[in-house]
Amino acid sequence: DQQVKQNSPSLSVQEGRISILNCDYTNSMFDYFLWYKKYPAEGPTFLISISSIKDKNEDGRFTVFLNKSAKHLSLHIVPSQPGDSAVYFCAASARGQNFVFGPGTRLSVLP
Amino acid sequence: EPEVTQTPSHQVTQMGQEVILRCVPISNHLYFYWYRQILGQKVEFLVSFYNNEISEKSEIFDDQFSVERPDGSNFTLKIRSTKLEDSAMYFCASRAGQINQPQHFGDGTRLSIL
Numbered sequence: 221d222q223q224v225k226q227n228s229p230s231l232s233v234q235e236g237r238i239s240i241l242n243c244d245y246t247n248s249m250f251d252y253f254l255w256y257k258k259y260p261a262e263g264p265t266f267l268i269s270i271s272s273i274k275d276k277n278e279d280g281r282f283t284v285f286l287n288k289s290a291k292h293l294s295l296h297i298v299p300s301q302p303g304d305s306a307v308y309f310c311a312a313s314a315r316g317q318n319f320v321f322g323p324g325t326r327l328s329v330l331p
Numbered sequence: 332e333p334e335v336t337q338t339p340s341h342q343v344t345q346m347g348q349e350v351i352l353r354c355v356p357i358s359n360h361l362y363f364y365w366y367r368q369i370l371g372q373k374v375e376f377l378v379s380f381y382n383n384e385i386s387e388k389s390e391i392f393d394d395q396f397s398v399e400r401p402d403g404s405n406f407t408l409k410i411r412s413t414k415l416e417d418s419a420m421y422f423c424a425s426r427a428g429q430i431n432q433p434q435h436f437g438d439g440t441r442l443s444i445l
Contacts (some may be wrong), residue, residue, distance in 0.1 A: 251376050251431075252431045256436075257430045262422075262438050262439075263337075263436035263439050264374065264422070266433040266435060266436075269431070269433055271431055276344055309373075309374060316430040318379050319434060320373075320376070321376070322372055322373070323372075323373040324373060
């Protein structure tokens with residue numbers, strides 16, 4: 221039962237361009253969403269969050285968009301940098317409960 | 332910036348042996364978690380811990396697993412009789428007490444069962 225899906229296992233983007241990472245969820249009770257970045261041999265690092273009362277949250281080069289009716293969120297990175305190459309996980313929780321993670325998308329930013 | 336620390340970074344254990352993975356969460360955090368990631372698979376929730384008791388656990392967290400917060404700083408995961416399929420990265424996480432706060436992760440312990 222995949223409550224959180226990231227349908228693209230990998231994504232390649234040219235340096236300086238926009239990276240768009242997508243995430244879909246099935247549980248309409250989810251009300252808080254996070255994006256994490258993970259480098260090899262390290263733990264996930266928190267990037268940005270959004271609660272269901274908003275449809276957009278921005279932090280520097282990172283913007284998360286939430287479309288509640290479509291149960292879809294996306295992470296935009298602009299401009300993309302080679303150091304952004306990592307696995308990106310989407311995670312969701314309902315009413316402060318445990319987070320459910322997506323399977324991740326491997327982003328490669330090409331110089 | 333405060334961080335979650337995990338020890339050891341790599342643990343090699345014979346099948347059937349007991350193993351204890353250790354974590355020091357961020358000091359003012361109240362919620363504690365263990366996750367695992369089998370090689371090539373997604374991060375899976377194991378257990379959450381609040382107010383000195385388990386608040387939620389997954390189907391993976393069966394009787395061979397236990398967690399403990401033996402003092403004010405450490406948070407441990409014990410696997411009583413390890414199996415080959417327990418080989419994975421184990422991540423500890425913690426978060427502050429307010430609702431809608433992110434979890435902060437340690438760098439994980441790689442557990443290899445021989």
